[in-house]
Amino acid sequence: MQEDPIVITGYGILSALGNDHTATLSALTRGVSGIADIRHLATSHTEFPVGEVKMSNEEMEHLLSLPDNSVTTRTALMGMIALDRAVDMARLDHSAGTQNGIAFISGTTVGGMDRSEQHYLDFLSGDDFKQYISTHDCGACSEMIASRHDIFNFVATPSTACSSAANAIILGARMLLSEQSDVVVAGGSECITKFHLNGFNTLMILDREQCRPFDRDRAGLNLGEGAAYVVMERLSHAIKRGVTPIIELAGWGNACDAFHQTASSDDGEGAYLAMKQAVDQAGISPGDVGYINAHGTGTPNNDISETHAMQRLFGNNVPPVSSTKSSTGHTTSASGAIESVITIMAVTNDFLPANVGFNTPIEGGISPVETPLMNKRVNYALCNSFGFGGNDSSLLFKRL
Numbered sequence: 001m002q003e004d005p006i007v008i009t010g011y012g013i014l015s016a017l018g019n020d021h022t023a024t025l026s027a028l029t030r031g032v033s034g035i036a037d038i039r040h041l042a043t044s045h046t047e048f049p050v051g052e053v054k055m056s057n058e059e060m061e062h063l064l065s066l067p068d069n070s071v072t073t074r075t076a077l078m079g080m081i082a083l084d085r086a087v088d089m090a091r092l093d094h095s096a097g098t099q100n101g102i103a104f105i106s107g108t109t110v111g112g113m114d115r116s117e118q119h120y121l122d123f124l125s126g127d128d129f130k131q132y133i134s135t136h137d138c139g140a141c142s143e144m145i146a147s148r149h150d151i152f153n154f155v156a157t158p159s160t161a162c163s164s165a166a167n168a169i170i171l172g173a174r175m176l177l178s179e180q181s182d183v184v185v186a187g188g189s190e191c192i193t194k195f196h197l198n199g200f201n202t203l204m205i206l207d208r209e210q211c212r213p214f215d216r217d218r219a220g221l222n223l224g225e226g227a228a229y230v231v232m233e234r235l236s237h238a239i240k241r242g243v244t245p246i247i248e249l250a251g252w253g254n255a256c257d258a259f260h261q262t263a264s265s266d267d268g269e270g271a272y273l274a275m276k277q278a279v280d281q282a283g284i285s286p287g288d289v290g291y292i293n294a295h296g297t298g299t300p301n302n303d304i305s306e307t308h309a310m311q312r313l314f315g316n317n318v319p320p321v322s323s324t325k326s327s328t329g330h331t332t333s334a335s336g337a338i339e340s341v342i343t344i345m346a347v348t349n350d351f352l353p354a355n356v357g358f359n360t361p362i363e364g365g366i367s368p369v370e371t372p373l374m375n376k377r378v379n380y381a382l383c384n385s386f387g388f389g390g391n392d393s394s395l396l397f398k399r400l
Helices: 021-030 057-063 074-090 113-125 130-135 138-146 161-177 194-202 235-240 269-282 300-314 332-348
Strands: 006-014 102-107 152-156 183-190 226-234 247-256 291-293 380-387 391-398
Touching (some): 006 021, 006 074, 006 161, 006 235, 006 332, 057 074, 074 138, 074 183, 102 138, 102 161, 102 332, 113 130, 113 194, 130 138, 138 152, 152 161, 161 183, 161 247, 161 332, 161 380, 161 391, 183 332, 226 332, 247 269, 247 332, 269 380, 291 332, 300 380, 332 380, 332 391
Antiparallel strands (some): 006 226, 006 247, 183 226, 247 391
16 A cells, blocks of 8 residues: 555547547446448458547547648557646646656557558658658657656656556556656557468468357457556645646556466466456455456457466456457457546446456456446456566556
């Protein structure tokens, strides 16, 4: 337990469920899914449903009031929108980081690959699109997003596959505890690319229908995209600058079981350790956890592994569980942030999100929340994000 708790004072989100937190909350409480046919990605693999943000690049540029012919990427555009909203909600400006400054930590793995794959042959044949070469790497996306607001004195880009955004939040929390920053804006952004889609197709883990996490007949994941950021600061700092805390980040854990390059271990060792670390850091017992926003990809391997991990930690009393990837798609590197914001909204609005598409439980498995459960007060909620290579992270949020 922390003497000066880390609290969330703002957040921003956009995904297939909606372009802001209000639309996202509405969709979650209605139990709808944003997964649909491919609309914006130029690919021949239209047989795979995805969770795309319902805006084109041009529409996002217009929303952001960017100049015509701006050199941007889809990952950066989504990140800018989410960042704008987080900064506005938390009332952030230069005065918020008067002593140690304000940090921006953004997780991504795809980065600016959408432009690179579009113009790769152009790069080889001439200079017409060479301006996009510098937008390819992950760090360039973070710098573009951060440049939207001239308030950051530190920018970093964790890239640990599907736990990237969760690890951004963990890094931010550690920087606050060590007083390296007064405020940290942390999360992630990730767009769908052809490389992305083709890579997961090669692994044979894409479902051609609506994904069904934790279902006996699950057949894989649906890719998604989006961005989300949370504004974090120590409680004393939030009080000092006159902002109201929304929720506490009470614990976190990160463990790497290094079992396989892409598969989770059968017993969920890394997932178990990450969740246990988060619970132990908060100084609570597993029985105090009232909801788990699971990693829940819908793949045969992940869901049974995560189930075993939860059963190891909670025994026969696994709390209500849902995978909101059934509504947003798997937003890969951004998922830890998107699902953290969803978890925060669930706790602060007294409801449990649905695990859309679930029909039949795995033998010996769990039965997730099938429809939104309203008027459900939860004091502690876990949010899981597990990456390739077994880099597993868990965040624990506490009601204030």
